[in-house]
Amino acid sequence: xxxxxxxxxxxxxxxxTEILVLKRLGFPEPSWIxxxxxxxxxxxxxxxxxxxTPxxTPxxTPxxxxxxxMARILTFCEEPRSLKELMEFLNLKDxxxxxxxxxxxxxxxEYIKRAIPDKPRSRFQRxxxxxxx
Numbered sequence: 050x051x052x053x054x055x056x057x058x059x060x061x062x063x064x065x066t067e068i069l070v071l072k073r074l075g076f077p078e079p080s081w082i083x084x085x086x087x088x089x090x091x092x093x094x095x096x097x098x099x100x101x102t103p104x105x106t107p108x109x110t111p112x113x114x115x116x117x118x119m120a121r122i123l124t125f126c127e128e129p130r131s132l133k134e135l136m137e138f139l140n141l142k143d144x145x146x147x148x149x150x151x152x153x154x155x156x157x158x159e160y161i162k163r164a165i166p167d168k169p170r171s172r173f174q175r176x177x178x179x180x181x182x
Contacts, residue, residue: 071094076094076095077095079092079093079094079095080092080093080095081093115150115151118139118151119151119154119155119160121138121139122135122138122139122151122152122155122161123155123160123161123178124178125138126161126176126177126178127177127178128177129164129175129176129177130175130176130177131174131175131176132144132148132152132174132176135147135152135176139151152176156176159179160178160179161176161177161178161179162176162177162179163175163176164176164177
């Protein structure tokens, strides 16, 4: 997902980059659990010590939340989804904020596309993740 969003140069580097940044900020190193049988893995991020300053938290939290929501939308939109379904999936109520902060940037960067491109305001409009090659 990080590669598809452009947050990693190649597949597999997104987590490495994030871990390096966390280390630089003084966070404990995460641990990994590989489940080769199901072809999945889990990363466990230990709760950080009280090293993060109050100034950093308000600045970083909204950016992280938006990125997380974008990544979740990309996975959710592997099947065509309506705007209402997307907002319900993220448990959001503010349509304008959702559209400006999450949906439009994903459309602009061509991570998702409209199912009916010539009618962006159609009540039948659906959004689907663009498969990158």
